[in-house]
Amino acid sequence: MLYFFVAKKNEILLCEEFLQEIRHKLQVEIFGELKTFKSVFGYLMELAKTKHFTLVIDEFQEFNTINPSVYSDMQNIWDSQKGTAKINLVLCGSVYSLMSRIFEHAKEPLFGRATSRIHLKAFTISTLKEILADYHPNYTNDDLLAFYLITGGVAKYVELLIEEQAFTFESILNVILIENSLFLDEGKNVLIDEFGKEYGNYFSILSLIASSKNSRVEIESIMEMQTGGFLDRLESEFNLISKVKPIFAKPNSRSVKYHINDNFLNFWFRFIYKHRSVVEIGNLSYLKEIVKRDYQTYSGRILEKYFIKKMIEEGNFSAIGTYWEKSNQNEIDIVAVNDLEKSIIFGEVKRKKENISIAGLKDKSRNLEAQLKDYHSEFIGLSIEDM
Structure with a gap:
């Protein structure tokens, strides 16, 4: 197996790293200089005619900024050689909107080329309970609620809390709201690439939804601007929010509320982004007190989500x-x-x-x-x- 990580760097430097991986893993000699990804991928497709292997390319969407022509180059090489090359090609990415566009928009070169898709989902409630039982056998339901409230079952957040042995509300808070915590900038790190230069409006909308201002009328009255386009893109392009209607409501019903899908992002926008001035001056103990003050009410809403998810899984x-x-x-x-x-x-x-x-x-x-x-x-x- 070959593993290529597409870092944000010059294409020539990336190709040097990829060639080292090829030499090391496949034990082959490479003659001549391969300075473009087009030439590297073409070489691998030729090699796959006699040597069978898996190629994983991670953060595949980054080629969009490094060299967008990579996608059309890959299309031409793939279409002409896939019948004779015995290669298992796995393309991964963390920017949902870009990965969707690359493979699902009809005008994109790689549209229709994927033979299978995995949209990585959170752990189920039952799996989350098993994980907690393994690492914290005497966990209480309060511990389970706090763990679910922060992680939502997302593997990355589960792993980070387990590494820190944080299983109670207090210990979880001490991991998240501490200087240099990875959690403090997580919302920005995850979403600024998604939203681009308009991220300010998107962040404001998500912060309002996380604070229970979750109808379009409420959002627009506070922001004093039309938000329909932003809300539509947050739902359909970015998959970050869901439109919720009363059960049995007619399809054209205007009774709509918006919810943030990801538990941690909901927490981040409700507490960390909303109180960013407190975070910027490093007064994290003050922010802890805000979270503690509002926790009973906030966790009550997450408890509703927990039981709905649990009943769906049953x-x-x-x-x-x-x-x-x-x-x-x-x-x-x-x-x-x-x-x-x-x-x-x-x-x-x-x-x-x-x-x-x-x-x-x-x-x-x-x-x-x-x-x-x-x-x-x-x-x-x-x-x-x-x-």
Whole structure:
């Protein structure tokens, strides 16, 4: 196997690194100078006719800034030689929008060339529990919620916290909010390449959504500008937010809220980016106090997301969502439907079980129940004890 990492550097220097990898891994002599990626890739495709190997190119989207013609060069070489070259070509990238454009936009040279795709997803709830049990066997549900709230099951964040042996809310906070922490700049590092020069507007919108200003009307009233295009791109191009409608809402319903998909980015925009002036002067102990002050309310919303994700993974329902009526009246945290069994579950989620009101939940569910007269209804309360 060959592994090429496309760093942000001169193409000639990159090719020198790639040639060293080829000589070392494949034990071949290379004659002449190969100073362009076109010539390196052409050489490898010829070599693959007699020597079978896997080629992994990581951060493949970086060629877009180093030399965009690489994609059309690869297309020509691949199309002409793929029938005789025995090569397993794996192309990876971390900038979602660019990787999507390279392979999924009809005008791009490599459109339609991919034979398989992996969109790397977060660990499931059950896997996250297994990981915690391996490294912190006596974890509490509070620990599980804090771990899920920060990582969302994303392998990179899970690994960083495990390396630091951070499994409780306090210890996790001490890892994230400390001088030189990798987490402090993570949002910028992940997203500035995605957004380019307009990142300021995108960051402002994401910060508002993370602070529960999650309707377009609220966002536009605060920013005093039209945000429809930005919201559409955040959803469809960048895959960072999701449009949420009340369950059973009509497709053209204008009752829409936006949620950030990634748990850590939600936390980063809610606390770190929002209080960036505090971060810039290094007053991280002050920021810790802000997080602690707001944690009960903030983690309550993440707990709702946790139970929805857990129920989706259990695979017992045909539809799962939330519900609300005009002006956010009759909000229901979880509505889970099983069309085969003609059953519907209405769920209320609170951190503390004693704060759950099943009578109130039944009252809020009347209008929805009336639409589903043939369905058997069940009303449940979910708290941190049920994780």
